Amino acid sequence: MHATEFLLPTRFGTGGLGGCYAPETLMQPLLDLEEAFRMALDDPSFRVELKSELRHFVGRPTPLTSATRLAAKFGLQGLFLKREDLTHTGAHKINNAMAQALLARRMGKSEIIAETGAGQHGVAAAAACARLGLKCTVYMGVTDMARQAPNVARMRLFGTKVVPVEAGQGTLKEAVNEALRAWAARCDKAHYILGSALGPHPFPTMVRTFQTVIGEEARAQMLEQTVSLPDAVIACAGGGSNGLGLLVPFLGDDLHRFAVEAGGHGSALGEHAARLDGGRLGVLHGCKTLLLQDQHGHTAETASISAGLDYPALGPELAALALDGKIEVLRASDAQALEAAQWLCESEGILPALESSHALALLPELAKRGFATVLLGLSGRGDKDLSTYQSKLGI
Amino acid sequence: MNKLLPFIMAGDPSLAALPQLLAEAKALGIEALEIGLPHSDPIADGPVLQAAAHRAIQRGATPLRVLEMLAGLTESPDLILFTYLNPLLQIGADRLLDLLWPTPVKALLVVDLPDSEEAEFEAKLRTAGFPMIPLLSPTTDIERAKGLLERRPDPGPGHPFAQRFAYVVARLGVTGTGDTTDLAPVRERVAALKAISDRPLAVGFGLSDSAAMAEVRAMGATPVIGSALVQALANGGGLVDILRSRMNG
Numbered sequence A: 001m002h003a004t005e006f007l008l009p010t011r012f013g014t015g016g017l018g019g020c021y022a023p024e025t026l027m028q029p030l031l032d033l034e035e036a037f038r039m040a041l042d043d044p045s046f047r048v049e050l051k052s053e054l055r056h057f058v059g060r061p062t063p064l065t066s067a068t069r070l071a072a073k074f075g076l077q078g079l080f081l082k083r084e085d086l087t088h089t090g091a092h093k094i095n096n097a098m099a100q101a102l103l104a105r106r107m108g109k110s111e112i113i114a115e116t117g118a119g120q121h122g123v124a125a126a127a128a129c130a131r132l133g134l135k136c137t138v139y140m141g142v143t144d145m146a147r148q149a150p151n152v153a154r155m156r157l158f159g160t161k162v163v164p165v166e167a168g169q170g171t172l173k174e175a176v177n178e179a180l181r182a183w184a185a186r187c188d189k190a191h192y193i194l195g196s197a198l199g200p201h202p203f204p205t206m207v208r209t210f211q212t213v214i215g216e217e218a219r220a221q222m223l224e225q226t227v228s229l230p231d232a233v234i235a236c237a238g239g240g241s242n243g244l245g246l247l248v249p250f251l252g253d254d255l256h257r258f259a260v261e262a263g264g265h266g267s268a269l270g271e272h273a274a275r276l277d278g279g280r281l282g283v284l285h286g287c288k289t290l291l292l293q294d295q296h297g298h299t300a301e302t303a304s305i306s307a308g309l310d311y312p313a314l315g316p317e318l319a320a321l322a323l324d325g326k327i328e329v330l331r332a333s334d335a336q337a338l339e340a341a342q343w344l345c346e347s348e349g350i351l352p353a354l355e356s357s358h359a360l361a362l363l364p365e366l367a368k369r370g371f372a373t374v375l376l377g378l379s380g381r382g383d384k385d386l387s388t389y390q391s392k393l394g395i
Numbered sequence B: 001m002n003k004l005l006p007f008i009m010a011g012d013p014s015l016a017a018l019p020q021l022l023a024e025a026k027a028l029g030i031e032a033l034e035i036g037l038p039h040s041d042p043i044a045d046g047p048v049l050q051a052a053a054h055r056a057i058q059r060g061a062t063p064l065r066v067l068e069m070l071a072g073l074t075e076s077p078d079l080i081l082f083t084y085l086n087p088l089l090q091i092g093a094d095r096l097l098d099l100l101w102p103t104p105v106k107a108l109l110v111v112d113l114p115d116s117e118e119a120e121f122e123a124k125l126r127t128a129g130f131p132m133i134p135l136l137s138p139t140t141d142i143e144r145a146k147g148l149l150e151r152r153p154d155p156g157p158g159h160p161f162a163q164r165f166a167y168v169v170a171r172l173g174v175t176g177t178g179d180t181t182d183l184a185p186v187r188e189r190v191a192a193l194k195a196i197s198d199r200p201l202a203v204g205f206g207l208s209d210s211a212a213m214a215e216v217r218a219m220g221a222t223p224v225i226g227s228a229l230v231q232a233l234a235n236g237g238g239l240v241d242i243l244r245s246r247m248n249g
């Protein structure tokens, strides 16, 4: 395989976000990856294989659950939860990880490199690699390893090597730095499974493509269960993979689309991960997008109780859709997310991930704005966050 | 032929020491030198240059302060500003040109900027006399190399080495001292590149000892000393001592 140019669009929206700002060493691997991705999508046998893995291993389709008690609490007519928390490994991340692992195998790569923040992508990549017999190495910041310890243990049980990243704040940004470096060193043998709709082309497009199964299923399930579409669709946004996965299939519909960022514990730079208000266009990790940065173009520190949302850049496609007015981006604070997690536990018997709780936290706001029925992406389950819930909620 | 292309990180060991280091390099006969503008997220750098960048940032070596410190320096080799795109993009092409004019900077090497991505920005700098140096890596095959060299052309023999050379990345991965880089494949790549271009070549990433430097010179290319120099300077070594032994052979 030897692609010489990209054939898919590399840019998003009127601002031309995205692109491929990669070191030369990674350019040929990225060109080859785009070609492999295009060929796989055109190959019925790949689609059959992926569909079968999603059904029999991942557990798709995931249910759409009507959350009537929680809806009533806020005076919503209907609230529907797209249950990515019920996938194998417990978050939407497995949709993309499994698809890219299959792609890597097609490309003849025997090793996988991945980064992880909350650990959900790392666990998903580890599980997919165990199933396909690929060697897997996951880079994870030391802060995240401490706050998402159960996921570190799960990765190790699946035979994955977890490499602690000490640099900086020890969170997702540093993990991506280290994964990119590792990929540059091993790009002849390894495929890098990026876990969100981030990074240089073709990653944002590829990850979004593998995640839109969420919204496609949810749209059909809404029509089946309620005979109509919701008034609003909402998801949380770290890099933006579950958000795009849920929202993109609704872009042609006359309804409101929301993505929720981490408001952290304050509005000053360094106290949150709210890129829409706090960020400016810049380049990080291979793409141009909304970026939290200081006046010198150095990446700013971020803060969030949720490891999966604690990242300084919004994925370029989601940022472009936000800037072009197609998706509204809101924020929820640490405290709001913690409270929202309790609502779902007490009203519906479902323990959400801290990331997903950020979307739940905006339900009162949506009700206040007059939306009657809401579809919410429950991107993951909260088992990994039990120790945070225990210490913060005193239970 | 240019014997050695050193790399130092602006602001490490200190910004105040920079003019003195550059003057020493010039007195030693160094024609061109890469000067790193520290970035918070150096994705193509190994531990030594990462640490140097973070120390430099902590000591206040912002892009503006570095460029202001370089303004008006005459006792300096020609400089190649080695950095990542975002700090430059935030300054913007027009203001960046104003800042570059009074400095010894002659060209830029922006690790995460392929020639397709910011065409307008790059053209503005090139037209004003600040070309981007092309990088050629082990994953760059000869056809791709031809395209890269054409799109970032040699301004010609009337121009200094700093503006003419192409940078051959010796190994997969990031900058650093690490394991000794196997130079046999590099020799082949350099020969293949010389067959398609008259341009001067520099070879860097992973070279540290005098033997490796001599081996690169024997290929007809200029060796780059980066991490090994930065580490030695950080340990309190003197630039002249570190470079002198590596300039010959």
Ligand SMILES: Cc1ncc(COP(=O)(O)O)c(C=O)c1O
Residues within 6 Å of the ligand: A091, A092, A093, A117, A118, A119, A120, A121, A195, A196, A197, A236, A237, A238, A239, A240, A241, A242, A243, A307, A308, A309, A353, A355, A356, A379, A380, A381
């Ligand atoms: C459960 C869950 N939801 C959401 C996210 C945020 O990522 P993205 O915005 O790519 O969906 C993560 C990331 O780790 C996650 O684990």
